[in-house]
Amino acid sequence: MKEKRQKRIIDLIENNQIETQEELANLLIQDGFAVTQATVSRDIKELNLFKAPLKDGRQAYAVAKHIELETSAKEKYIRVLQDNIVSLDTAGNLLVIKTASGMGMAVGTAVDALEIKEIIGCVAGDDTVMCAVKNADRTEEVRFYLEHLKK
Numbered sequence: 001m002k003e004k005r006q007k008r009i010i011d012l013i014e015n016n017q018i019e020t021q022e023e024l025a026n027l028l029i030q031d032g033f034a035v036t037q038a039t040v041s042r043d044i045k046e047l048n049l050f051k052a053p054l055k056d057g058r059q060a061y062a063v064a065k066h067i068e069l070e071t072s073a074k075e076k077y078i079r080v081l082q083d084n085i086v087s088l089d090t091a092g093n094l095l096v097i098k099t100a101s102g103m104g105m106a107v108g109t110a111v112d113a114l115e116i117k118e119i120i121g122c123v124a125g126d127d128t129v130m131c132a133v134k135n136a137d138r139t140e141e142v143r144f145y146l147e148h149l150k151k
Helices: 002-015 021-030 037-046 071-084 104-113 136-150
Strands: 050-053 059-062 085-091 094-099 119-124 128-133
Touching (some): 002 021, 002 037, 002 059, 021 037, 050 136, 059 136, 071 136, 085 136, 094 104, 104 119, 104 128, 128 136
Antiparallel strands (some): 094 128, 119 128
16 A cells, blocks of 8 residues: 555656645545555655755655665765765756866766756766756756755
8 A cells, every 4th residue: 555655646746736745645635545644754755755946936845756776876876976066056957066176077977877867968077067957947856856965
């Protein structure tokens, strides 16, 4: 039941702008799932959902879209990001990552290794990585996801 519920949560979040746990719980109840706020909270944590900004300034839950790597490999790439990203900024469908001096290539490689579906490519220099995002509407979401990994 948990797996079915979590698949439904992902589907709901990908197709709706859900801002609160209560809103998500109500949608699940409408779909016939017996859930409490605590259950929804645990599911959000287990699914690694995060709040992404909407165009109007509000925030809604989002699903991190990346292919799972082996835990040790994923942790290594995340450590590279944590240790070397100085700042993240967006311009249209571009995500600009400023890094520690000389670490642009390593950060670019780490971003590529995470295989974030929204990123179609990265160009890395000495201390800057520019990532092209497929859809400009998702650029802020990708930035928030990478900031979340940075913590």
